[in-house]
Amino acid sequence: MNRSVLAVGGHIGDMDLAAGPTLAKLVGEGANATIVALTPGERGHPRLSPAEYERQKVAEGEAFASAIGADFMVLGHSEGFLPDTDEVALELATIIREKQPDLVITHWRHSSQRDHEHAARLTERARYLADLPMEHELPRHAVRTLLHAEHAEDLRDFVPTAYVPIPDEAFYRWVGAIRHQAFARGETDGFRHIDYYTALMTMRGCQAGYPRACAVTDLSGPEITKLSGP
Template identity: 70%
Template sequence: MTRTVLAIGAHIGDMDLTAGPTLAKLILDGARVTIVALTPGERSHPRLAPAEYKKQKIAEGEAFATAIGADFMVLGHSDGFLPDTDEAAAELATIIRDQQPDTLITHWQQSRNRDHEHAARLTARARHLADLPLEPSDPPHLRALADLPRHAVRTVLHTENWEDMDGFHPTLYVPIPDEAFYRWISAIRHQPFARGEHGFRHIDYYTALLTTRGCLAGYPRAAAFHSTPTPELTKLPAP
């Protein structure tokens, strides 16, 4: 049975950086992966107007997903204004019911970036809504869900992000083989913000982090995640 994974980020590029090496590994292992960006991340360029940068970000997200072998979706929310509402969670839950993933990957719940925190909360709420029985009398924003089969997601993993480190501690290390690492590097290096052109040297940071976590886990490279504690999850092997 093919493993199915949804990687849910607040902005285009979030999951590319933090979960990208693991997604590349999963795809090489035969998994079906979809990267979902809740906003384009269009307000983060130091010079370009949001409308112009939005087009660039969407092109970058599509190119990255294609390069590692993933599918890609970007929702219509606005960078810096991602809502933490039941309506937004229901939109995400519709994707979960449609895709039927085994695993969700998203941000850690505490962050200096409000969109990241909201993405984590929306993912948790969407996971609940995706498995909830619905009736015709339920609110209108849930009606699209009712047309799709219920789905219980077994595994939720939170990525290690330099902006989301308050209270984060790894509970799972995923070894990253060379083939997955180089597929990720080849894809991510085409994103200017990831190269550090907006200030922070993301690729250098996450490459060094893979080595650091590999030292702790006993692998040449590894990615660290915090797993949402469920009875099933404690028995799962690393992806």
């Protein structure tokens, strides 16, 4: 049976960077993957208006997901103002009920970005609500595994509990997809995201005994070895 995975980010591009190589690996193994951005991340361009950059980000997010073989969704919340409420958690829980993922990946709980912290809490809450008996047109669903990915802005107290080996095919598919996103190339804030995450995978691979790997934190423990095999 194919694995189904859902990756939830605060902004378009967050999970493309932090979980993209893992998603590319799992899709290559036959999994169904969906990337959900809770906001477009529309306020991060030094020259474009939020409306202009939102259109660009949505197009880039769609193209990235298509390139690695994933589905893509962006919700209608605004960057910097993502509410940490049951209403948003229920919105995400409905997606979980619809997509029926075995695995959900999101941000680490502690971040310099409030939207990232809210995304982590919303995902944890949505996981609970998706399996809660209630009047809903979609059946309840229990997510077996919730992982927190390693993101450059979410490093406070992040300690890996496992490593996901990233084979060459998945790595190069990720590179080919992410390089078409302007922010990932450093065109918005000057940060060399692609170089950073490539070096990070090499470093984590050294720790784990693979050429490349992504670090994840699993606070519950189940099923993690299924992602960590060769």
